[in-house]
Amino acid sequence: MKTIVIKGARILGGEPVDILVRDGVVAEIGQDLSGDETVDARGLIALPGLVDLHTHLREPGREDAETVETGTRAAALGGYTAVHAMANTDPVADTAGVVEQVWRLGQEAGHCDVRPVGAVTVGLEGERLAELGAMADSAARVRVFSDDGKCVSDAVLMRRALEYVKAFDGVVAQHAQEPRLTKDAQMNEGAVSGRLGLTGWPAVAEEAIIARDCLLAAHVGSRLHVCHLSTAGSVEIVRWAKSKGWDVTAEVTPHHLLLTDDLVEDSPVGSYNPIYKVNPPLRTRADVEALRAALADGTIDCVATDHAPHPLEDKETEWAAAAMGMIGLETALSVVQEAMVETGLLDWAGVAERMSHAPARIGRVADHGQPIEVGAPANITLYDAEARTEVDPAGYASKSRNTPYEGRSLPGRVVATFLRGRPTVLDGKLA
Numbered sequence: 001m002k003t004i005v006i007k008g009a010r011i012l013g014g015e016p017v018d019i020l021v022r023d024g025v026v027a028e029i030g031q032d033l034s035g036d037e038t039v040d041a042r043g044l045i046a047l048p049g050l051v052d053l054h055t056h057l058r059e060p061g062r063e064d065a066e067t068v069e070t071g072t073r074a075a076a077l078g079g080y081t082a083v084h085a086m087a088n089t090d091p092v093a094d095t096a097g098v099v100e101q102v103w104r105l106g107q108e109a110g111h112c113d114v115r116p117v118g119a120v121t122v123g124l125e126g127e128r129l130a131e132l133g134a135m136a137d138s139a140a141r142v143r144v145f146s147d148d149g150k151c152v153s154d155a156v157l158m159r160r161a162l163e164y165v166k167a168f169d170g171v172v173a174q175h176a177q178e179p180r181l182t183k184d185a186q187m188n189e190g191a192v193s194g195r196l197g198l199t200g201w202p203a204v205a206e207e208a209i210i211a212r213d214c215l216l217a218a219h220v221g222s223r224l225h226v227c228h229l230s231t232a233g234s235v236e237i238v239r240w241a242k243s244k245g246w247d248v249t250a251e252v253t254p255h256h257l258l259l260t261d262d263l264v265e266d267s268p269v270g271s272y273n274p275i276y277k278v279n280p281p282l283r284t285r286a287d288v289e290a291l292r293a294a295l296a297d298g299t300i301d302c303v304a305t306d307h308a309p310h311p312l313e314d315k316e317t318e319w320a321a322a323a324m325g326m327i328g329l330e331t332a333l334s335v336v337q338e339a340m341v342e343t344g345l346l347d348w349a350g351v352a353e354r355m356s357h358a359p360a361r362i363g364r365v366a367d368h369g370q371p372i373e374v375g376a377p378a379n380i381t382l383y384d385a386e387a388r389t390e391v392d393p394a395g396y397a398s399k400s401r402n403t404p405y406e407g408r409s410l411p412g413r414v415v416a417t418f419l420r421g422r423p424t425v426l427d428g429k430l431a
């Protein structure tokens with residue numbers, strides 16, 4: 001393999017250095033280094049390759065929305081070197097066979113590493129546990145289990161799943177949504193839903209499940225990860241669980257750090273625009289502020305995209321009929337820059353912790369999420385924080401276009417991504 005020198009990169013925003021990459025690892029960091037190939041990174045920030053704990057790649061079953069190939073292209077363009085593929089595919093990823101299929105498709109695509117998430121229950125039906133052990137032992141080596149899209153609402157099943165995953169150091173990632181409290185729910189329950197006459201989705205439906213699951217995880221001594229926190233109350237519960245020393249981690253999406261439920265009533269794209277329909281729903285400004293503060297102080301461990309592609313016909317319809325979800329891989333770092341860095345809440349080391357180190361740790365992803373230092377795998381993202389980009393999904397690698405940021409100017413641009421020393425993105429384009 002040829003050696004590559006990344007010239008003049010600012011690791012975590014520090015002083016410019018050259019990074020020599022050989023055989024997929026960082027071989028040397030210093031000044032005036034040379035190699036077979038040179039990448040000019042003057043003025044760019046070098047971050048460890050980003051890791052997503054929560055990506056919907058839609059394959060198998062909904063290849064009209066996304067495939068492993070297109071979704072991982074989008075991931076690489078967003079600066080990601082590893083993503084976790086959620087299990088709510090068709091068929092559901094609830095057997096060793098399906099998770100191995102997704103894992104192999106990721107290997108063949110080669111744009112970033114794909115770690116399949118295994119379903120907790122057969123068919124996501126919440127009735128009996130899936131073959132968690134077989135998925136853990138498979139070639140895909142599943143460590144994260146989730147019925148995401150649906151909540152494991154049965155407390156006995158949740159307890160058994162938490163007990164079961166201890167055997168292989170797994171974690172149950174809960175989509176916290178009490179189903180009876182959110183029947184037919186359309187958006188955050190509050191002043192805006194009242195004015196619009198849409199069925200509300202109360203914060204308590206999320207918070208009650210999180211509280212219950214923290215108690216269950218503590219009771220059986222297992223690991224719980226809470227997906228996409230969206231309310232100030234959820235933050236308080238996770239903070240309390242952590243203060244007890246329980247093994248609870250949590251994520252927040254970029255969109256819940258930036259957008260609020262007012263957009264459903266009044267936005268540049270009108271009212272009732274289903275581009276803002278998402279699960280969990282956009283909440284209030286006070287919730288956004290609480291989520292940002294919690295991500296800054298470490299109560300929330302990481303940012304996860306919940307990249308949820310949908311074809312046009314499932315989104316461009318009336319509000320009540322529209323699918324829930326937003327794409328997010330190609331804008332995540334920019335949104336985090338706007339919400340967290342430009343507000344002074346996080347520096348670039350903090351971004352690296354929350355978008356690379358922490359998610360890799362939680363997902364037990366070997367060889368990702370390590371600091372950029374000699375001997376580490378060369379998973380590196382080069383980012384131009386000074387750039388500004390007008391969001392135009394027409395140019396996105398994702399097969400779907402359902403971004404809530406269309407037409408909006410966002411800071412920053414991913415310039416290059418390296419997966420084990422091999423460029424997957426150069427000059428902002430797939431390499």
Ligand SMILES: [Zn+2]
Binds near residue numbers: 148150175227280
């Ligand atoms: Zn979810």
